[in-house]
Amino acid sequence: MKIGVFGGTFNPIHYGHLRAAEETCEILGLDKVLFIPSGNPPLKSEDLADALKRYKMVRLAVVRNRSFDVLDIECLKSEKSYTVETLEVLLRQYRDAELYFMLGIDAFLDIPTWWRPEQLVSMVNFAVVSRPGREFGEMLSSPYAKTKDLAESGRESLTLELRSGRKAELVKITPLDISSSDIRRRMRAGRSIKYLLPEDVESFIISNKLYSPVQ
Ligand code: ATP
Ligand code: MG
Numbered sequence: 001m002k003i004g005v006f007g008g009t010f011n012p013i014h015y016g017h018l019r020a021a022e023e024t025c026e027i028l029g030l031d032k033v034l035f036i037p038s039g040n041p042p043l044k045s046e047d048l049a050d051a052l053k054r055y056k057m058v059r060l061a062v063v064r065n066r067s068f069d070v071l072d073i074e075c076l077k078s079e080k081s082y083t084v085e086t087l088e089v090l091l092r093q094y095r096d097a098e099l100y101f102m103l104g105i106d107a108f109l110d111i112p113t114w115w116r117p118e119q120l121v122s123m124v125n126f127a128v129v130s131r132p133g134r135e136f137g138e139m140l141s142s143p144y145a146k147t148k149d150l151a152e153s154g155r156e157s158l159t160l161e162l163r164s165g166r167k168a169e170l171v172k173i174t175p176l177d178i179s180s181s182d183i184r185r186r187m188r189a190g191r192s193i194k195y196l197l198p199e200d201v202e203s204f205i206i207s208n209k210l211y212s213p214v215q
Contacts, residue, residue: 003094004033004127006102007074007083009180010054011047012205013037013061014197016178020129023173024102025067027156028127033102035062035070036086039077047184049210051075060200082115087123100127100169105134108168109142117144122164132177136170187211 006021013035021033035058040051049057055075062068073089074081083101090099101124108128111117121144130136136150139160146161150170160168183193190213193202205211 001032001094001097002028002030002100003090003097004028004030004100004102005036005087005090005124006033007036007038007086008103008107009048010035010037010058011049011180012054012057012183012197012201012210014178014180014183014201016131016176018061018198019176020104020173021068021102022065024100024127024129024171027171027173028100028169030100030127031067033068034090035068036073037070037075039074039081042080047211053204053208053210057201057204060204061198084116084120084123087120091123099124101125102127102129104129104131105136105138106131109138112143118164121162122166125166126162126168127171128160128168129171129173130175132175136172139168139170184211188213 004021004024008017010017024030025033037051037054037058052075055070055072058070062070073086087101105128108126111120114120128139136158139145140148140150144162144164146163150158156172158170160170162168178196183196186193187205188211
């Protein structure tokens with residue numbers, strides 16, 4: 001069994017995340033994608049909705065997809081959570097599965113700033129999705145990349161070997177220039193966010209007065 005593990009703040013979840021999961025499932029032949037919203041950081045920022053609310057929005061977004069699931073392991077923790085620890089739990093839980101940690105190019109390039117990055121890149125394989133404004137070529141500048149050049153093949157996915165012995169599958173998905181920060185900005189400006197994210201999530205944001213316009 002192949003399982004995608006999709007971590008993020010999901011503040012809020014949007015169609016960019018959902019298409020990334022759907023297309024990665026299809027292209028890499030994943031059986032399942034586990035969405036893992038992050039917990040509350042020790043210093044709460046104004047802009048970040050409470051972890052439980054972000055979890056609920058992900059649940060609303062994935063409930064009708066039998067291949068998608070949402071886990072509360074990070075958002076129920078009172079102490080800070082680290083990807084390495086989350087993956088340790090999942091590796092124990094899904095012993096016979098092949099796990100792919102899913103993330104966008106921007107997030108993969110950010111890994112050196114995470115906790116125990118060397119350990120992280122040796123634990124699992126990665127599924128790195130394309131994102132508007134970023135190129136797969138940028139992956140070659142990652143300190144964890146072993147592959148020296150990426151031949152443009154026109155294929156939907158390319159394999160980048162990592163120095164750790166693991167691999168990153170680079171998955172070319174439909175470019176959707178949607179971000180949570182843009183959605184929050186629109187909410188603050190009192191503008192529409194319709195069609196950028198599922199309707200149930202939009203209703204949840206409105207009824208819970210999340211990302212409210214500045215008074
Ligand atoms: P923010 O603007 O607050 O950073 P975001 O839209 O980047 O929000 P995150 O929760 O930070 O969303 O992202 C979780 C993961 O999803 C990251 O790995 C990110 O690269 C990826 N991702 C987010 N939006 C897209 C998108 N439109 N296309 C492809 N990948 C995306
Ligand atoms: Mg982001």
